[in-house]
Amino acid sequence: xxxxxIRKIKETxxxxxxxxxxxxxxxxxxxxxxxxxxxxxxxxxxAEAIWQYNKEIIDHTYDIIPAVKPQIAMYEQxxxxxxxxxxxxxxxxxxxxxxxxxxxxxGDIGSTSAAYAVGHLGKVQVGSKWYAxxxxxxxxxxxxxxxxGVKPFIDVCKTExxxxxxxxxxxxxxxGEFQDQLIDGKPLYELVxxxxxxxxxECMGDEYSYIGAVVGATYPEMGKVLRxxxxxxxxxxxxxxxxGGKGKDLVHFFxxxxxxxIVNSSRGIIAAYKQEKYAKFGAEHFGEASRAAVEDxxxxxxxxxxxx
Amino acid sequence: xxxxxIRKIKETxxxxxxxxxxxxxxxxxxxxxxxxxxxxxxxxxxAEAIWQYNKEIIDHTYDIIPAVKPQIAMYEQxxxxxxxxxxxxxxxxxxxxxxxxxxxxxGDIGSTSAAYAVGHLGKVQVGSKWYAxxxxxxxxxxxxxxxxGVKPFIDVCKTExxxxxxxxxxxxxxxGEFQDQLIDGKPLYELVxxxxxxxxxECMGDEYSYIGAVVGATYPEMGKVLRxxxxxxxxxxxxxxxxGGKGKDLVHFFxxxxxxxIVNSSRGIIAAYKQEKYAKFGAEHFGEASRAAVEDxxxxxxxxxxxx
Numbered sequence: 213x214x215x216x217x218i219r220k221i222k223e224t225x226x227x228x229x230x231x232x233x234x235x236x237x238x239x240x241x242x243x244x245x246x247x248x249x250x251x252x253x254x255x256x257x258x259a260e261a262i263w264q265y266n267k268e269i270i271d272h273t274y275d276i277i278p279a280v281k282p283q284i285a286m287y288e289q290x291x292x293x294x295x296x297x298x299x300x301x302x303x304x305x306x307x308x309x310x311x312x313x314x315x316x317x318x319g320d321i322g323s324t325s326a327a328y329a330v331g332h333l334g335k336v337q338v339g340s341k342w343y344a345x346x347x348x349x350x351x352x353x354x355x356x357x358x359x360x361g362v363k364p365f366i367d368v369c370k371t372e373x374x375x376x377x378x379x380x381x382x383x384x385x386x387x388g389e390f391q392d393q394l395i396d397g398k399p400l401y402e403l404v405x406x407x408x409x410x411x412x413x414e415c416m417g418d419e420y421s422y423i424g425a426v427v428g429a430t431y432p433e434m435g436k437v438l439r440x441x442x443x444x445x446x447x448x449x450x451x452x453x454x455x456g457g458k459g460k461d462l463v464h465f466f467x468x469x470x471x472x473x474i475v476n477s478s479r480g481i482i483a484a485y486k487q488e489k490y491a492k493f494g495a496e497h498f499g500e501a502s503r504a505a506v507e508d509x510x511x512x513x514x515x516x517x518x519x520x
Numbered sequence: 521x522x523x524x525x526i527r528k529i530k531e532t533x534x535x536x537x538x539x540x541x542x543x544x545x546x547x548x549x550x551x552x553x554x555x556x557x558x559x560x561x562x563x564x565x566x567a568e569a570i571w572q573y574n575k576e577i578i579d580h581t582y583d584i585i586p587a588v589k590p591q592i593a594m595y596e597q598x599x600x601x602x603x604x605x606x607x608x609x610x611x612x613x614x615x616x617x618x619x620x621x622x623x624x625x626x627g628d629i630g631s632t633s634a635a636y637a638v639g640h641l642g643k644v645q646v647g648s649k650w651y652a653x654x655x656x657x658x659x660x661x662x663x664x665x666x667x668x669g670v671k672p673f674i675d676v677c678k679t680e681x682x683x684x685x686x687x688x689x690x691x692x693x694x695x696g697e698f699q700d701q702l703i704d705g706k707p708l709y710e711l712v713x714x715x716x717x718x719x720x721x722e723c724m725g726d727e728y729s730y731i732g733a734v735v736g737a738t739y740p741e742m743g744k745v746l747r748x749x750x751x752x753x754x755x756x757x758x759x760x761x762x763x764g765g766k767g768k769d770l771v772h773f774f775x776x777x778x779x780x781x782i783v784n785s786s787r788g789i790i791a792a793y794k795q796e797k798y799a800k801f802g803a804e805h806f807g808e809a810s811r812a813a814v815e816d817x818x819x820x821x822x823x824x825x826x827x828x
Contacts, residue, residue: 235631236645244647253647285632289639290646291653292607296600317628319662321692323543324593331597337544338598339552339561345599354627356664357690358697382665384629389666390712393703400698400708407697 213349213374214417214424214446217311218471220278226510227466229313229448230273230502231478232266232301233283238483239265240495255293262287263297265498269482270305272499273506279311281448281476302348313448314348317379319361326364334368350375352426352448355404359411366411366423375422375446378411380404380438383428383451401427401434405441412445420472421445429461429475436464439472447473453480453509459516470517481505521657521682522725522732522754525619526779528586534818535774537621537756538581538810539786540609541591542570546791548803551576563601570595571605573806577790578613580807581814587619589756589784610656621756622656625687627669634672642676658683660734660756663712667719674719674731683730683754686719688712688746691736691759709735709742713749720753728754728780737769737783744772747780755781761788761817767824778825789813 221227236244236258244261251257270280282305287298305312318328330336331345353365353376365376381391381401391401405425412421424446427435439447447465452458452475465473484490484505485498493501529535544552544566552569559565578588590613595606613620626636638644639653661673661684673684689699689709699709713733720729732754735743747755755773760766760783773781792798792813793806801809 233632248647253649255644255646255651255653258644258646283628283632283635285626285628285635285639289635289644289653291639291644291651292600292604294639294653295603299600317626317662318593320591320593320625321690321695324541324591327591327593327597331593331599331602336563336566336597336599338563338566339556341561343563343599345563345597345602354625354662354664356662356687356698357692358694358699360692360694361690379664382629382669384665384668386666386668387629389715390664390708391666393701393708393711395701395703400701400703403701404698 213311214420214422217278217446217474218420220311221471221474224276224278225514226277226506227474227513228277228506228509229279229281229474229476230269230277230481230506231281231283231315231476232269232482233286233478234262234265234482235286236261238479238486240485240498242496255290258290259293259297262294263300266301267304268499269502270308272503274308274310276503276506276510277310279313279474280305281313281315283315283478299346302346306347311350312348313350313352313377314346315352317352317354319354319357321357321361322364325361326368329365329368333365333374334372350377352377352379354379355407359407362411366415369415369422375424377424377426377446377448378404378408380408380425381427381431381434383430387428402437402441405438408445409442412442416444424448426450427465432461432464439464439467443467448476449473450476453477459512462513463516463520466517475513477509481509521619522728522730525586525754525782526728528619529779529782532584532586533822534585534814535782535821536585536814536817537587537589537782537784538577538585538789538814539589539591539623539784540574540577540790541594541786542573542790543594544569546787546794547573548793548806550804563598566598567601567605570602571608574609575612576807577810578616580811582616582618584811584814584818585618587621587782588613589621589623591623591786607654610654614655619658620656621658621660621685622654623660625660625662627662627665629665629669630672633669634676637673637676641673641682642680658685660685660687662687663715667715670719674723677723677730683732685732685734685756686712686716688716688733689735689739689742691738695736710745710749713746716753717750720750724752728752732756734758735773740769740772747772747775751775756784757781758784761785767820770821771824771828774825783821785817789817
């Protein structure tokens with residue numbers, strides 16, 4: 213799957229992933245109204261609004277982006293109905309040939325991690341049959357529990373040719389509380405990065421490993437170090453745009469080959485129509501605003517990479 | 521909710537939580553056959569088998585235990601249908617007045633953590649209405665992302681009078697890989713424990729905080745230290761029984777008042793009928809085997825506490 217991701221990044225010339233993290237207050241009123249008219253102000257109604265919102269954004273961007281990253285929490289908060297909308301979104305994106313990164317940040321031990329891995333990336337056995345539960349292409353994983361929490365995910369990835377992005381240095385203000393703590397003079401995130409590089413070695417595609425890392429755009433200096441620690445790992449970079457990261461902060465996350473990083477933007481793209489810059493599209497044409505925002509982001513990153 | 525948990529622990533004299541972590545190979549053949557006859561070898565069939573299995577265990581133990589801990593991964597692996605069985609299980613346990621600890625090990629940042637918190641412990645807004653998605657009483661949370669990942673969970677707990685168990689030192693063999701790393705001479709898990717104690721201070725019930733910790737039974741010496749670091753936090757202790765922890769390993773997790781810890785057993789109780797000790801019940805009467813296993817576990821812990 214890392215091969216497909218790289219191929220699509222090259223084809224679109226856009227190392228961009230669109231974060232499908234629908235908040236109700238992003239969803240234009242006309243979409244909400246229609247969904248509530250059909251299903252009432254219910255969990256089902258919310259799920260329908262989310263799905264219609266996602267669909268329009270996907271329809272307006274799928275041909276110029278390589279990947280999407282639905283954040284499962286935004287669906288899970290609406291219970292079963294929300295998770296149905298998550299699944300519908302994943303399935304639709306795969307139909308559109310997008311690479312789907314499930315931002316699930318799961319992590320547990322042994323058979324429990326294996327269950328998450330199977331549910332999101334693999335197939336589960338029922339009697340003599342096998343079924344995919346959610347069927348994303350990549351999943352994000354939390355490393356706090358150590359190797360025997362991560363290995364079951366890696367095993368499923370090997371079988372299914374899928375991949376992981378393991379949390380190394382997250383984009384939030386307090387990520388340093390534990391991640392930056394020094395261990396023999398080296399921050400914890402670097403230690404985790406070294407593990408990611410090790411785990412990644414057993415899972416190589418052609419140039420890059422299936423096992424990538426998450427490093428926040430908000431910490432470019434740490435990104436520079438981690439790029440070297442994990443030369444063969446793709447870095448998924450959240451925190452661009454709304455969280456404060458800019459194109460020029462991103463250059464150190466990329467390798468000299470112009471590859472090695474994929475930058476996420478969620479609100480900045482899916483709620484672009486709310487920004488002054490894209491207000492001309494109006495709420496009715498929010499999908500076109502999202503497309504324009506993707507184009508601008510692609511340009512911003514390309515310029516930053518050209519100027520380095 | 522911590523008040524209810526403590527009250528029920530006192531009433532049952534059993535600081536025990538039954539881990540409802542159904543694996544297909546635990547579920548007796550007669551339950552599987554019936555479910556597959558009705559729904560086929562499908563995800564729906566698997567979910568039905570899980571639900572019937574859980575129900576029988578709950579029916580045979582609910583009056584002698586304070587709490588259950590369904591492990592969501594074991595349901596999530598069966599996709600939407602599995603998660604419906606999770607919800608049905610949570611709802612049924614609450615009907616039986618059990619305290620439900622959702623073992624979800626979620627953790628993210630800001631609005632994303634808030635979405636998980638709302639979905640599992642709170643209520644989500646849809647237009648002018650509010651709905652509970654999954655509605656557990658406690659949830660387990662992964663601390664790797666730091667305070668701004670945990671705070672949104674705490675906020676929901678304050679509003680809803682619910683609680684958390686935050687991963688501090690997990691029971692698995694490789695948990696030390698990151699958790700035991702020394703920071704200024706102090707292991708990371710202790711640093712996380714100190715944070716749990718701090719977070720807990722703002723969320724006090726009468727004697728104990730709503731904000732507890734997870735510390736594995738397999739590391740009793742670390743439990744001893746952490747007990748002192750977090751005197752007002754309840755400790756959820758996994759790893760008893762099948763994972764190797766024994767009654768005598770548990771005493772240091774308790775305070776002098778005989779409170780402060782609740783010990784989880786999953787396989788040891790829900791698949792008790794597979795052990796030689798309880799084989800006399802037979803697979804048909806697996807619920808009775810589970811009840812006997814709870815009684816033996818209660819006795820084991822009580823003896824260990826008496827002998828300390």
